Amino acid sequence: MLCGSKLRAALSTHLRRHSSAFSLPLRRFSSTATATATMASNHHPKDESYLNQVIPKRIQLFQSIQAKLLTERLSLSSDPIKITLPDGTVKEGKKWVTSPLDVAREISKSLAANALISEVNGVLWDMSRPLESDCQLKLFTFESDEGRDTFWHSSAHILGQSLEQEYGCKLCIGPCTTRGEGFYYDAFYGDLGLNDDHFKKIESGAMKAVTEKQPFERIEVSRDEALDMFSDNNFKIEIIKDLPADKTITVYRCGPLVDLCRGPHIPNTSFVKALACLKASSAYWRGNKDRESLQRVYGISYPDQKRLKVDSFKASS
């Protein structure tokens, strides 16, 4: 299996040649990748005060709001609802209780293990989010645009978690790429410039998040709660202030990362079986050269290892 700089060279060539997401080689988490990195991060110690104060504060606020919302939900009536599947099958469920994951489990173990995201009455919906009324339900795996985009966007949170924990950087935005495959996360690092030498540590932090099987948890927050939660990140504050007044603001947590995001996401981090950083580059906040200079880290990820073995062989040959 290729790894390190050789792997990345193969990836780069491969990315130029192929548009399919299914043929990219990359290092598995379990591989014994060699470190070609000089630990440049030693010269840029992480912002410990940011990590020690801001991260626990956000988690505490998240948990407090989550507990309040759960109490409210438990007081709502769990009336029967009808859940209609694409083939016309109707399943019985309970309002505010039954989730798309419950329905997937009822259909088959395999579907429950592979469904990444659902669509409820035309709205993309987390697998664990309770249904709120009679609905039309669709379930998506990685073999769909909806599933892949959600998978890669969720992988950006895993990458963001690693970046924040490693450098104490201020996270900005982390979307899936709209053309091609994969995802990236933009963040503000002060004067630190990231390059390939940083990737091993970043991937190692992502592996930790995956190993912990962190659930993606969702809460809805008021504008004031959002402003309080992200008061230490001026980029997120700017995004919140620009949201329309009637916009429902949502925040997601996976492990130590609490992030402003509309979602939805995959059920938990363990669905990601392989993740690699591809490239680091500079970007301006909001694409404006008069604004802050950010670092952008691109990544790719997969939900299975079978594909990787085939791809690694192709890459080595």
Ligand SMILES: [Zn+2]
């Ligand atoms: Zn997100």
